[in-house]
Amino acid sequence: MTxxxxxxxKIVYEGPKSGNPLAFSYYDPQKVVxxxxxxxxLRFSMAYxxxxxxxxxxxxxxxxxxxxWEQFSDPMEAAKARxxxxxxxxxxxxxxYYCFHDVDAAPEGATLKETLAxxxxxxxxxxxxxxxxxxxxxxxTANLFSHPRFMHGAATSPSADVFAYAxxxxxxxxxxxxxxxxxxxxxxxxxxxxxxxxxxxxxLELDNLARFLHMAVDYAQEIGFTGQFLIEPKPxxxxxxxxxxxxxxxxGFLKTYDLDQHFxxxxxxxxxxxxxxxxxxxxRLARINGVLGSVDANQGDKLLGWDTDQFPTNIxxxxxxxxxxLQNGGLAPGGLNFDAKVRRGSHEAVDLFYxxxxxxxxxxxxxxxxxxxxxxxxxxxxxxxxxxxxxxGVGEQIVKGQVGLKELGAYALEHDQITLPSGRQxxxxxxxxxxxxxx
Ligand code: XLS
Ligand code: CA
Ligand code: CA
Numbered sequence: 001m002t003x004x005x006x007x008x009x010k011i012v013y014e015g016p017k018s019g020n021p022l023a024f025s026y027y028d029p030q031k032v033v034x035x036x037x038x039x040x041x042l043r044f045s046m047a048y049x050x051x052x053x054x055x056x057x058x059x060x061x062x063x064x065x066x067x068x069w070e071q072f073s074d075p076m077e078a079a080k081a082r083x084x085x086x087x088x089x090x091x092x093x094x095x096x097y098y099c100f101h102d103v104d105a106a107p108e109g110a111t112l113k114e115t116l117a118x119x120x121x122x123x124x125x126x127x128x129x130x131x132x133x134x135x136x137x138x139x140x141t142a143n144l145f146s147h148p149r150f151m152h153g154a155a156t157s158p159s160a161d162v163f164a165y166a167x168x169x170x171x172x173x174x175x176x177x178x179x180x181x182x183x184x185x186x187x188x189x190x191x192x193x194x195x196x197x198x199x200x201x202x203x204l205e206l207d208n209l210a211r212f213l214h215m216a217v218d219y220a221q222e223i224g225f226t227g228q229f230l231i232e233p234k235p236x237x238x239x240x241x242x243x244x245x246x247x248x249x250x251x252g253f254l255k256t257y258d259l260d261q262h263f264x265x266x267x268x269x270x271x272x273x274x275x276x277x278x279x280x281x282x283x284r285l286a287r288i289n290g291v292l293g294s295v296d297a298n299q300g301d302k303l304l305g306w307d308t309d310q311f312p313t314n315i316x317x318x319x320x321x322x323x324x325x326l327q328n329g330g331l332a333p334g335g336l337n338f339d340a341k342v343r344r345g346s347h348e349a350v351d352l353f354y355x356x357x358x359x360x361x362x363x364x365x366x367x368x369x370x371x372x373x374x375x376x377x378x379x380x381x382x383x384x385x386x387x388x389x390x391x392x393g394v395g396e397q398i399v400k401g402q403v404g405l406k407e408l409g410a411y412a413l414e415h416d417q418i419t420l421p422s423g424r425q426x427x428x429x430x431x432x433x434x435x436x437x438x439x
Contacts, residue, residue, distance in 0.1 A: 145190030264293025294334025318366025
């Protein structure tokens with residue numbers, strides 16, 4: 001079998017003092033943090049699209065990246081070579097999971113029939129490689145946004161034929177995900193949104209999106225796919241207004257359409273910031289609603305207003321993310337999928353390794369800092385104290401629903417001289433810093 005990364009050996013943990021850029025400084029898969037190993041906590045996954053098929057293309061320039069596994073005139077040959085490169089990469093990086101869109105794995109054919117046959121064939125290749133390497137599928141999905149047929153949406157297209165076509169692709173993607181033992185299945189809205197209400201039947205589009213998702217749930221039951229369904233929110237890009245804007249919007253949508261018992265949420269850091277939220281905000285909101293399912297681990301650039309999908313290197317962010325994930329009891333069956341791409345200028349194969357090492361180390365360090373923060377209980381103690389007025393007296397009565405405006409009105413007349421303690425934000429920020437620096 002062709003070796004695609006001959007100069008690179010397996011990346012191993014050497015510790016923070018090593019200085020070897022092709023080694024982990026913090027990610028030590030077997031190291032136990034609390035009740036699990038780092039590997040069990042972090043459940044890292046490689047994104048097939050960015051890592052294997054990303055070419056550094058942007059609005060102003062053509063491909064800056066040429067991967068040897070893509071250099072075949074027959075697209076099926078390229079797809080097989082790509083699969084081999086993917087598994088070699090995962091093995092060398094010690095990444096246990098991967099995620100893919102149908103078209104990342106196999107090329108579209110001239111007809112839908114051909115496309116589906118290509119997928120079946122590549123699924124066999126993937127299955128063999130998974131059996132040989134022990135790598136696992138975190139989630140599968142269908143790309144319902146790249147081809148021009150999806151220019152007006154897929155499940156929310158004004159064309160019923162496009163709706164049907166999209167259904168056929170999701171049907172096959174679900175079958176393949178099941179066949180490969182996928183632990184989740186993701187719906188990211190793609191072009192499910194609109195540019196202008198002047199040409200849009202908003203109500204029909206939202207109803208159709210819900211119909212589509214119900215069909216997927218029914219089909220999964222029919223074929224015995226037991227993986228977790230996930231919706232991935234994003235506020236904009238490619239459409240001006242995406243229907244699955246953020247966690248709050250998705251929670252409302254799922255409840256409105258009676259889908260809440262079937263779906264959890266896949267939260268991407270860069271999508272959170274595009275929605276004007278912190279990553280932690282989205283994780284917290286999902287967690288308290290019981291729908292934190294999985295994470296697309298990346299980061300945006302606050303100076304740029306689009307989805308830059310950079311590798312996550314900000315340890316503040318990874319610490320606060322792991323703080324939520326630990327309190328969620330972990331992510332399983334979800335994981336941390338690097339939906340992240342190397343920059344256009346980072347065009348050499350070795351950059352893929354540097355990038356994933358940076359992301360894995362940032363999350364490993366974040367895990368340790370978050371664990372130390374939780375173990376100390378400093379934030380939780382402060383918060384408990386801050387809200388202590390709800391554990392007795394009138395506060396307890398409010399929480400238990402024992403009082404209304406009448407009773408509270410009478411109470412307030414007697415208690416209108418109120419003194420409030422400090423919120424201590426700066427102190428808490430220095431506590432966070434201490435755990436990040438010392439964990
Ligand atoms: C695009 C999305 C996409 C999903 C999977 O912005 O992040 O890559 O994760 O379709
Ligand atoms: Ca994503
Ligand atoms: Ca993204």
